[in-house]
Amino acid sequence: MSSTILRRACRKPYTILSRYQSISTLFQSPSIPKPQNHVSGFEFQSNNASGWFSSVSNKRLTFSCGSSLNNTLSFSTQAAVVPSTADGLTVDGIVANQWTILDESESDWKSHASAIAQSIRLIKKRLQWEKLKVRLEMLSIHMEKPDLWDDPVNAGRISREYGSLVGKMKTVNSLEQELIEHIDMIKLAHEEDDPELESESVKALLRMRQSVKEKELEALLAGEHDLCSCYIEVQAGAGGTESMDWAGMVMQMYKMWAQRHGYGVTVVDEMRGEIAGIKRATLRVDGEYAYGYAKAEVGAHRLVRISPFDSAKRRHTSFAAVAVTPILGDGSHHVQISESDLRIERYRSGGAGGQHANVTDSAVRITHIPTGITAACQNERSQHQNKASAMAVLQSRLDQREMARQAQMNAQYTQSLTDNSWGNQIRSYVLHPYRMVKDLRTNFEVSDPDSVLEGEIDDFILSFLTDSMDKENEA
Amino acid sequence: MNLSSLARASSLSTSLASRTLHRSIARRPISCFYSPPSINPKTPLFLRPPIFTATLSDLQKWQNWAKTLASSVGSSFTDSDNGPDSEILHRELNWLVQDALENPNPLFHMESKFETVMKLRVDLGDLYTLWKQRIETRRPFQYVVGCEHWRDLVLSVEEGVLIPRPETELIVDLVYDVVNKNVDLMGGLWVDLGTGSGAIAIGIGRVLGDGGRVIATDLSPVAVQVASFNVKRYNLQDKISVKQGSWFDPLTEFEGRVAGLVSNPPYIPSGHISGLQAEVGRHEPILALDGGEDGMSDLLHLCNGAALMLKSGGFFAFETNGEDQCRLFVDHMESVHKNSFYDLKIVPDFAGIQRFVTGIRL
Numbered sequence: 003m004s005s006t007i008l009r010r011a012c013r014k015p016y017t018i019l020s021r022y023q024s025i026s027t028l029f030q031s032p033s034i035p036k037p038q039n040h041v042s043g044f045e046f047q048s049n050n051a052s053g054w055f056s057s058v059s060n061k062r063l064t065f066s067c068g069s070s071l072n073n074t075l076s077f078s079t080q081a082a083v084v085p086s087t088a089d090g091l092t093v094d095g096i097v098a099n100q101w102t103i104l105d106e107s108e109s110d111w112k113s114h115a116s117a118i119a120q121s122i123r124l125i126k127k128r129l130q131w132e133k134l135k136v137r138l139e140m141l142s143i144h145m146e147k148p149d150l151w152d153d154p155v156n157a158g159r160i161s162r163e164y165g166s167l168v169g170k171m172k173t174v175n176s177l178e179q180e181l182i183e184h185i186d187m188i189k190l191a192h193e194e195d196d197p198e199l200e201s202e203s204v205k206a207l208l209r210m211r212q213s214v215k216e217k218e219l220e221a222l223l224a225g226e227h228d229l230c231s232c233y234i235e236v237q238a239g240a241g242g243t244e245s246m247d248w249a250g251m252v253m254q255m256y257k258m259w260a261q262r263h264g265y266g267v268t269v270v271d272e273m274r275g276e277i278a279g280i281k282r283a284t285l286r287v288d289g290e291y292a293y294g295y296a297k298a299e300v301g302a303h304r305l306v307r308i309s310p311f312d313s314a315k316r317r318h319t320s321f322a323a324v325a326v327t328p329i330l331g332d333g334s335h336h337v338q339i340s341e342s343d344l345r346i347e348r349y350r351s352g353g354a355g356g357q358h359a360n361v362t363d364s365a366v367r368i369t370h371i372p373t374g375i376t377a378a379c380q381n382e383r384s385q386h387q388n389k390a391s392a393m394a395v396l397q398s399r400l401d402q403r404e405m406a407r408q409a410q411m412n413a414q415y416t417q418s419l420t421d422n423s424w425g426n427q428i429r430s431y432v433l434h435p436y437r438m439v440k441d442l443r444t445n446f447e448v449s450d451p452d453s454v455l456e457g458e459i460d461d462f463i464l465s466f467l468t469d470s471m472d473k474e475n476e477a
Numbered sequence: 478m479n480l481s482s483l484a485r486a487s488s489l490s491t492s493l494a495s496r497t498l499h500r501s502i503a504r505r506p507i508s509c510f511y512s513p514p515s516i517n518p519k520t521p522l523f524l525r526p527p528i529f530t531a532t533l534s535d536l537q538k539w540q541n542w543a544k545t546l547a548s549s550v551g552s553s554f555t556d557s558d559n560g561p562d563s564e565i566l567h568r569e570l571n572w573l574v575q576d577a578l579e580n581p582n583p584l585f586h587m588e589s590k591f592e593t594v595m596k597l598r599v600d601l602g603d604l605y606t607l608w609k610q611r612i613e614t615r616r617p618f619q620y621v622v623g624c625e626h627w628r629d630l631v632l633s634v635e636e637g638v639l640i641p642r643p644e645t646e647l648i649v650d651l652v653y654d655v656v657n658k659n660v661d662l663m664g665g666l667w668v669d670l671g672t673g674s675g676a677i678a679i680g681i682g683r684v685l686g687d688g689g690r691v692i693a694t695d696l697s698p699v700a701v702q703v704a705s706f707n708v709k710r711y712n713l714q715d716k717i718s719v720k721q722g723s724w725f726d727p728l729t730e731f732e733g734r735v736a737g738l739v740s741n742p743p744y745i746p747s748g749h750i751s752g753l754q755a756e757v758g759r760h761e762p763i764l765a766l767d768g769g770e771d772g773m774s775d776l777l778h779l780c781n782g783a784a785l786m787l788k789s790g791g792f793f794a795f796e797t798n799g800e801d802q803c804r805l806f807v808d809h810m811e812s813v814h815k816n817s818f819y820d821l822k823i824v825p826d827f828a829g830i831q832r833f834v835t836g837i838r839l
């Protein structure tokens with residue numbers, strides 16, 4: 003049902019036109035070409051093979067209007083303009099000049115401009131600029147196909163990804179444009195001997211220098227699902243009470259981290275240890291970029307300490323595994339769950355039930371029979387709501403599984419962070435004989451485990467995201 | 478309190494009477510046993526205005542006391558009558574806090590200041606009383622907070638009205654499936670017999686189409702009041718009417734015109750009543766629980782009525798005590814009402830217990 007709505011909404015011609023509009027303005031194209039016949043995949047490939055990127059500016063228009071060759075002729079002769087100042091300075095040019103970057107407090111426009119240009123370059127790198135362009139072109143060709151909406155789910159996904167990539171491209175292009183305009187203004191003010199305007203313009207440049215820093219961070223979280231809310235699942239390793247206690251501490255760490263960020267936090271499912279801690283638990287974290295950050299926590303977390311549960315006061319090593327799955331919005335699910343594939347059970351129920359029993363516990367577990375994947379919920383106050391919550395967890399896990407499967411088929415995405423890596427040890431928390439938390443992937447370390455266990459894990463997350471981004475780009 | 482003990486006394490005598498009048502149509506003598514329905518239903522805790530205050534530290538004192546009390550229970554209730562254990566009681570305590578406070582967050586954050594003034598929907602002293610009642614007298618949590626979360630509804634409940642059970646939620650799913658396959662039923666007249674808090678009727682009212690209507694009946698005046706309150710809260714008074722009376726008595730004018738009939742009638746065998754979990758046996762109305770010697774008296778009565786009331790193609794769904802009752806019920810239908818019903822089905826609940834019987838009027 004929802005897919006028909008989607009289909010209708012997306013079919014509206016203006017939706018498509020406005021997309022064309024947005025992408026054409028990206029390249030400062032003067033008019034909006036009308037989409038006509040589509041280019042076949044084959045044509046595109048031969049296009050691409052013939053050095054598409056060496057003459058990006060011309061060919062871009064081929065895909066932005068996506069029409070037949072004769073129709074594009076008039077546009078392909080117009081080069082898209084790389085933003086440059088009146089005297090021909092471009093963003094790449096600024097980077098190449100290597101002007102010294104001074105402290106923000108120094109009112110030196112060249113220093114500001116250089117810092118901004120560096121940031122833009124970093125953002126492009128993080129967005130995997132070249133790959134993004136290829137991907138965008140491929141998507142736009144899909145968008146052209148007249149039979150696109152025969153598979154509305156896929157079509158929805160394509161048009162969403164397309165929209166999001168266009169958005170990113172626009173953001174970067176307007177940053178470049180803005181930088182160039184500021185510089186022009188400063189130079190103009192200088193020539194016209196207008197110190198007031200000049201200092202105003204330098205201030206504007208400084209503001210841009212500060213705001214572009216945030217964009218750097220956002221660019222780290224540019225994955226398809228990074229913006230989503232997520233589930234964080236923690237499971238105790240072997241080792242009885244000590245490791246269940248550890249799993250409980252890890253869960254607590256994420257709860258406090260999420261609260262610090264102002265995220266909504268709900269324990270959906272929790273199986274407590276008999277003496278302490280948890281056997282496993284699922285936390286729902288609601289808010290922007292929750293998944294983008296939390297995905298950096300996937301893997302095994304190791305604790306070394308003198309166990310308070312060991313009367314002989316020996317040193318113990320225990321593990322807790324962390325999995326993170328994104329909560330995709332309605333309509334972007336990768337898997338359509340059919341009711342007949344589900345087994346729904348009340349658990350922790352006993353006795354005759356019905357009128358015999360007064361219960362406030364209406365925990366429900368759902369098993370997806372074909373895959374054996376299960377999800378449970380017991381924190382809600384009605385069985386109906388527990389079932390709905392468990393269904394949402396199940397959906398997220400099945401989506402995750404499907405994305406992993408697709409990633410395997412698509413070499414480009416194999417390095418995605420979303421792979422479940424239960425067996426992969428990522429961080430070590432040592433409380434004895436010395437005190438230190440160390441990320442084994444980045445070697446980032448902190449000598450105050452208490453603050454980390456109270457949820458201060460942002461530095462770990464950011465260093466990992468930066469690191470893996472760089473590695474991905476090198477690859 | 479007064480009213481509920483009165484209702485209990487009276488329903489005890491009705492169930493005595495029912496044993497003598499066993500299987501006669503109006504087997505329970507009606508209203509003369511009840512005090513006239515005088516008071517309005519109590520407002521559930523979460524709907525009351527937050528006119529009381531307490532400092533965070535005083536509240537924490539209460540919370541710690543309440544936690545200790547909950548922990549002291551251990552598994553003793555579970556061992557004696559399958560009642561709640563400490564873990565469940567701790568969760569209930571969190572829910573009580575959610576219902577009683579305007580903004581419970583500071584209680585759960587360590588950084589909060591002790592002198593923060595918290596707004597309450599009930600006096601702090603009463604919070605002590607309420608939790609004491611929960612643990613010491615085993616007063617059901619739902620009566621303590623005055624509501625039960627059921628499906629996506631929050632229904633007002635109080636002593637004298639059965640707290641709707643999670644199993645019963647499925648009746649609404651069964652109806653949902655049926656009406657979505659059949660427009661005629663979607664826009665027809667539905668009846669919920671023995672509606673209690675109005676749970677099933679409201680659930681159905683929300684899945685029926687524009688033309689659909691529900692009549693909910695109950696013998697208990699408290700149930701009628703509470704059901705009417707809940708119907709109004711969900712703004713369904715134009716779609717659902719609540720009538721007082723014994724089973725089909727208030728419905729004679731609709732004979733042969735009913736599109737759907739659902740009920741969760743009392744089905745516990747009389748002999749089991751004394752051994753029930755304390756929350757149920759000591760606090761819920763016996764009129765809502767006692768189904769006669771084998772627990773089937775009301776079910777069989779409803780079965781006979783269904784043949785009379787339903788129009789051709791009409792659907793029924795009844796809740797039972799489990800496999801044995803489902804069997805007996807189906808046997809009865811197949812022998813006594815041989816040519817009245819088809820598509821008889823026994824449907825299990827999520828615990829795997831054969832819980833419901835459904836069928837269609839020929």
Ligand SMILES: C[S@@+](CC[C@H](N)C(=O)[O-])C[C@H]1O[C@@H](n2cnc3c(N)ncnc32)[C@H](O)[C@@H]1O
Pocket residue numbers: 357505639640641642645670671672673674675676677694695696697700722723724740741742743744764765766
């Ligand atoms: C098990 S409760 C079910 C309440 C509600 N339908 C639910 O599922 O939560 C049975 C209901 O039947 C009502 N009842 C008992 N005897 C009745 C009778 N003779 N006529 C009508 N209702 C009756 C009780 O008052 C009670 O509300």
